[in-house]
Amino acid sequence: MAQGLTGRGLGEFGRIRQFFAPLAGPGGLGLTDDAALLECPPGHRLVITVDAMVAGVHYLPDDPPDLVARKLLRVNLSDLAAMGARPRHYLLTTALPVAFGDDWVERFASGLAADQREFGVALLGGDSVATPGPATFSLTAIGEVVAGGEVRRAGAKPGDRVWVSGTIGDAYLGLAVLRGGHAGLDPAARAMLIGRFQLPEPRTLLGPRLVGIAHAMCDVSDGLLADLGHICEASGVGATVSLPALPVSAAARQILAGDPGLAARLATGGDDYELLFAAPPAADEAIGRLSAELRLPIATVGTIGPGDGVRLLDEAGREIRVDSTGWRHF
């Protein structure tokens, strides 16, 4: 793996040795080879995904480096969970401004170390280069799923219920708080919302448990309505979502009390990294048991039907027009 412009301090090789090599798993070969080795357990398939983040586009430039690293890892783990896969490895590319010191890289790596412990993943390899532009990251994550068990976006059937884990809209509101919005909110609620934006909780335990239960699944990154639209398009079906059924946090509820019109925005805000899936009514009980066992709310928010597209309904069953069904970076 080619090395880039030497930054201040340790330089690329020194930084790799000091901060990243300790994160390497067995196949990573100490990050000293041209490539890493990757084994697949018999009867399994590997699942692989990649996501990028750019300072000022996907996170605020002064977000703490350890949280930037953890978010970068977690958004990828969320993609693996959405296929029903258990996370195992990752590879990392960093393109950093030369002005970034070793301390920044050390804090970034400490975030990775914390999440490696939390999610049971290890570093396989990477590349570090210098950039005259903003800090830019790309992370490739690899997981395992029993062959044939993978849950795709295609597969939703008319009559399925639409389910979503956790709460929706917190990250959208958290970003608004970070930018000075919702100033009247109490400090604990503000901190919770910011945390949901800066440090999503990928549903790595739930995803693999939905193998054999969910007909179709994806994670909520573009926005619940847009992502459900992806499931519908891939499955050749349509869906309705009941806005009042949307699971929202107590903090979001506080904000909605003062601005009810915001509710539909939460369904399009994105960056939630919850799991959104379609399952037949016969799975209600299994999903309820899973929710209890994992202590994770899982709410039914709509239904799959024939046709195409996603319609958002109010409490009277009237359709709500949404100006944007997708998430746009700030």
Next chain:
Amino acid sequence: MAQGLTGRGLGEFGRIRQFFAPLAGPGGLGLTDDAALLECPPGHRLVITVDAMVAGVHYLPDDPPDLVARKLLRVNLSDLAAMGARPRHYLLTTALPVAFGDDWVERFASGLAADQREFGVALLGGDSVATPGPATFSLTAIGEVVAGGEVRRAGAKPGDRVWVSGTIGDAYLGLAVLRGGHAGLDPAARAMLIGRFQLPEPRTLLGPRLVGIAHAMCDVSDGLLADLGHICEASGVGATVSLPALPVSAAARQILAGDPGLAARLATGGDDYELLFAAPPAADEAIGRLSAELRLPIATVGTIGPGDGVRLLDEAGREIRVDSTGWRHF
């Protein structure tokens, strides 16, 4: 995989659908899922690597987009070859300035399509985001090697010969030509050297054939001396390299005739993407046969010995001091 800021024209989703989805292999699921599926043939291991490129750092901003794409892919295939692996798949992250039009992306994708055919690889997935900085790319490449057959950097033994494929220093000289240097050189030679910088030839056929022959291997990306240093460090050995034994092209020879002092720079220039390996003398004949079969020169340039570090010797066997053993980006 989250989508980024919409560029001009087709937008992210449109570009993925039009330019990248046609590049997707079977496991890529049409690029419409959260992640891709990756199978490993029984008895094999997957080999995985990632390399990044930044406009103005790793290539000249006005390099043709199709060549940028192909170089990005090829430097990664070179890493796979250096482990003895056959290339199979890749994932791609692009961070592009919003001003880049669909035409640029189309030409970039056409370069990938050409190299997919040439090297028998297919796209598995990716992420496209916008950046206010220079165009930045990260490519993850995946290959296969018979389990246990992988060739590492560690494994070189005293008494081994040091071999290198192709010619060394052309890319270093090609970059100089692109920047206006060596103006007296004839046009065909200039074009050849530029081609070696912009479009390296990863030794994807040679690498897998060296399984069971090479004790240790890497590709020449940082510079022959630096990369041999990596093999020595990993193997716990030292090496000597004979400068007159360095295989150079006819074009490089023209330049060296007018500036003999440049010879040592070719051994440190980097970006060659040739294979550098250590093999016992008993392998001479097998290597000769491989060279003839693949119509690829493979030259012995030095020997492995006890100790550590790499010494460069002139024709009289005197050590040459080199100011830098590594490649620095322009």
